[in-house]
Amino acid sequence: MSGKEWWRPDVFARRKANLHIRSQAVTAIRAFFAARDFTEVETPCLQVSPGMEPHIKAFTTNLADPFGGPDLTLALHTSPEFAMKKLLVAGMPRLYQMARVFRNGERSATHHPEFTMLEWYRAGAGLDDLMRDTEDLVRICARAAGTDRLRRGGAGCDPFAPWRRLSVAEAFTEYAGIDILATAPDALAPDRDRLAAEATRIGISVSPSDLWEDIFFKVMLDRIEPHLGFDRPVILHSYPLSMAALSRPSPDDPRVAERFEAYALGVELANAFGELTDAVEQRRRFEADMALKQTLYGETHPVDEDFLAALDFGMPDAAGIALGFDRLVMLLTGADTLDQVLWAPVAG
Numbered sequence: 001m002s003g004k005e006w007w008r009p010d011v012f013a014r015r016k017a018n019l020h021i022r023s024q025a026v027t028a029i030r031a032f033f034a035a036r037d038f039t040e041v042e043t044p045c046l047q048v049s050p051g052m053e054p055h056i057k058a059f060t061t062n063l064a065d066p067f068g069g070p071d072l073t074l075a076l077h078t079s080p081e082f083a084m085k086k087l088l089v090a091g092m093p094r095l096y097q098m099a100r101v102f103r104n105g106e107r108s109a110t111h112h113p114e115f116t117m118l119e120w121y122r123a124g125a126g127l128d129d130l131m132r133d134t135e136d137l138v139r140i141c142a143r144a145a146g147t148d149r150l151r152r153g154g155a156g157c158d159p160f161a162p163w164r165r166l167s168v169a170e171a172f173t174e175y176a177g178i179d180i181l182a183t184a185p186d187a188l189a190p191d192r193d194r195l196a197a198e199a200t201r202i203g204i205s206v207s208p209s210d211l212w213e214d215i216f217f218k219v220m221l222d223r224i225e226p227h228l229g230f231d232r233p234v235i236l237h238s239y240p241l242s243m244a245a246l247s248r249p250s251p252d253d254p255r256v257a258e259r260f261e262a263y264a265l266g267v268e269l270a271n272a273f274g275e276l277t278d279a280v281e282q283r284r285r286f287e288a289d290m291a292l293k294q295t296l297y298g299e300t301h302p303v304d305e306d307f308l309a310a311l312d313f314g315m316p317d318a319a320g321i322a323l324g325f326d327r328l329v330m331l332l333t334g335a336d337t338l339d340q341v342l343w344a345p346v347a348g
Helices: 016-035 083-089 128-147 168-176 192-201 212-227 279-297 305-314 327-333
Strands: 060-063 072-076 094-102 116-125 150-152 155-157 164-168 233-242 256-264 267-273 318-326
Touching: 016 094, 016 128, 016 327, 072 168, 083 094, 083 116, 083 305, 083 318, 116 128, 116 168, 128 212, 128 233, 128 256, 128 267, 128 318, 150 212, 150 327, 164 168, 168 212, 168 233, 267 327, 318 327
Parallel strands: 164 233
Antiparallel strands: 060 072, 094 116, 116 318, 150 155, 233 256, 256 267, 267 318
């Protein structure tokens, strides 16, 4: 019998309990947001720009013009972020979406080329609000799943305990013995050689072609992530400013950005930003990211000019977060891989 025949009743039966919990979690999430006056929205998967992260690969396609004009190249979004922020500009103060998103070349125990991203935004809010949202949401999903533990590979984590809050700088010091901010005397142009020397000192292999960001992630993956969230979940906050992505600088420390990630059992569950609203600065970051993408992969994505126009028109101060729903279900059920909590896997 082919392992690809997921639809065979005996094969599908192994996942039915997980899928029941998935459905319970979806119901709990919708009730959670309804109780907090959020509106559920739906935005197109096809976008001019799928997202501007240098290391994320997108799927592209051609939209045929029914009137004989030229085809339009579009991409499947890697996040619904741009469209949802346009809705913030349009006047939607609290919104969320259970979005199908697409990332090419990603497949592992915790990655899938098509997956469900739970994304929500609050106008007039900050990261503390999103931290509380995330803690409360995970707890409500755990109750809906009938469990008081998140589980993975025989390990457990208590989402009902107070979540640990740890800055990136504290994590690098605690788990790797590196002063990460000292390797970025210029916050927007960190010193690659300083971090390379520190990584080499602790036994991390560094290639001559590695950028500062590459080395950062090598240390994160090898020395830090494996320790995060093994008694209670961890909120890792205050990322170096050069990794700000779409987030604004911290008013408390100009070296870092208003960004956090939530971890449980070594798995990244969510990524949150105090949203950048400066269209000029956002364009500069997009151009820098695409220059890096061109250097690394020989490809770029177009800038969503409509998104920048919306920022320029006036996006309210807001905070937003993306949570990997399939990963959360994986931890709620104790499943080993994402495939075990999906209704149907992508072929391959």
